Amino acid sequence: MPSSSVRVGVVFGGASGEHAVSIRSASTVITALRSAANRERFEVTPFYIDLEGRWWPEAVAEAVLASGQAAENSDLPDPLPPQGFGGLPSGAASIEVWYPVLHGPNGEDGTVQGLFTLMGKPFVGAGVLGSALGMDKLAMKAAFAAAGLAQVPYVGLNAEQLTKPEERSKLLERIETELGYPCFVKPANLGSSVGISKARTRQELNEGLDLAAELDQRIVVEKGVKARELECAVIGVKTLEASVVGEIRFDADWYDYTTKYSDGLSHTLIPAPIASHHSDQVRQMALAACRALCVSGMARVDFFYDDHQDRLWINEINTLPGFTSLSMYPMLWNASGLPLETLVARLVENARE
Ligand SMILES: Nc1ncnc2c1ncn2[C@@H]1O[C@H](COP(=O)(O)OP(=O)(O)O)[C@@H](O)[C@H]1O
Ligand SMILES: [Mg+2]
Structure with missing residues (x-):
């Protein structure tokens, strides 16, 4: 590894209902950071947070990535430390940029971002305030309302x-x-x-x-509104950029857990088949939503679009969106001219800005 490469710590898993998705997202991110295009630039160390919130060093993290499954207590080294964060695992001190790939509470909500902030280390994605506001749908809606963004009652x-x-x-x-x-x-x-x-x-x-x-x-x-579901990806620190707009289609009545995570029950259309002035409006609203919540780094902003009444409402923001190769965030950037390998490199570089 050349000495000029940046040491990146990818943290994944987490005490969250979205633990399994996080493992899949982390595999995608790590593979892209270790791809031929990035190998010289980044030295990646994975860290795993188990379902009970304990942090584990590289050897455990690599085993979880290899199996693709959450570690059971019996898979973990004995004796098990108490639940929760008990200090950084070995290997963490030399990390130069942290890359949280954690979805949901205890990771996407500002808690881990607070830890990195206290450590004085740069990290990928939104900071404490943006992450916390983005996680709590009530706080998020209050901030959207204050910014005058249209949302459903x-x-x-x-x-x-x-x-x-x-x-x-x-x-x-x-x-x-x-x-x-x-x-x-x-x-x-x-x-x-x-x-x-x-x-x-x-x-x-x-x-x-x-x-x-x-x-x-x-x-x-x-x-409840009867509407199409549109999504837009945002990247950047001082200057935010919005991607092309995508659409999610599914056969179910609404986009519930099973529909989201079962193969073949939903599909994406990129770009979304909507008029160009509508996609411009979605992109503008996505950027405005990030500003309203103090979100920078990375976000996926989701919308409802009623094409009969020609109305657009913002639904929500996700500050650590799903990042498997079939996830909307990387697919939207791929369609916008940023392939996966370039995207992850850009996210890390932005964190160091
Ligand atoms: N007000 C609404 N009207 C119609 N469908 C909705 C509404 N709110 C949520 N849904 C459906 O539920 C799904 C999940 O809701 P969402 O607020 O995005 O929660 P999550 O954060 O779990 O993704 C949406 O993608 C949509 O299919
Ligand atoms: Mg949603």
């Missing part, structure tokens, strides 16, 4: 309120009046459609609220 609530019968029935009435059916009930801090329900009746609304309340203190209920 919603009601935010706290699980605590649902335990008080009077408050609960007031909330149900408010949701029915302001949003109507169908509506979508979402825990504020999960991803991959986990814990989301589509409610068509009061009974389904009650069930959806109870499910969301089991998973999160903060809950969002949104008016």
Whole structure:
């Protein structure tokens, strides 16, 4: 390895429901950073965070990457340290740039970004504030509203309120009046459609609220719209750039967990078959969304587009979007002239800016 190469620490896994996706994303990122085009420039060390939040050095990380499966406690060296972050594993001190490939809570939400910030080390992707705002759907929506970005009507609530019968029935009435059916009930801090329900009746609304309340203190209920789903990728630090726009098509009623992660149940259209003024509008809104949330580095911004009413709403931002070779973020950049190998190199270089 030439001495001029940059030592990059890729952190993956994580105490999150999206652990398995993170392993797949990390494989893609690491393979691209070690490709012939990048081999001379980067020296990659992987680090693995197990499902209980412990950090593991390269040997464990490589074994997890090779198996493609989350490590069970029995796969890990004995004796197991206590759960949670117990300090950096060996090999971490010499890392020059950190590359978190963690989806969901405990990684995409500003926590790991806070650790890197305290260490004074550059890292790929959004900082603490942007990551935290992007993870929490209620905080995200408040910031979008403050920036004047169009989004579907919603009601935010706290699980605590649902335990008080009077408050609960007031909330149900408010949701029915302001949003109507169908509506979508979402825990504020999960991803991959986990814990989301589509409610068509009061009974389904009650069930959806109870499910969301089991998973999160903060809950969002949104008016359901019949819309196409568009996505746009953003990269950059001081100057942000937006990619071509893509569309996700699927046969299911909505883009739930099974549809997202089963082969053949969804497909992507890149570029999205929409008028060029619409894709310009999506790109502008994607950049505005990043500015509104203090997000830089990397983001995928998702939209709803009702082509009958010709209306566009911002849905959400993902600051550490899925990064398998079939994920929208790398595919959108590939179609925009940045192949995977160039993309990961650019992300690392941007972090050092
Ligand atoms: N207000 C809505 N109207 C119609 N469909 C929705 C609405 N909210 C969510 N959905 C459907 O649920 C999916 C997941 O919702 P989303 O808010 O993107 O959560 P996640 O962060 O888990 O991806 C969307 O891709 C869409 O198919
Ligand atoms: Mg989504």
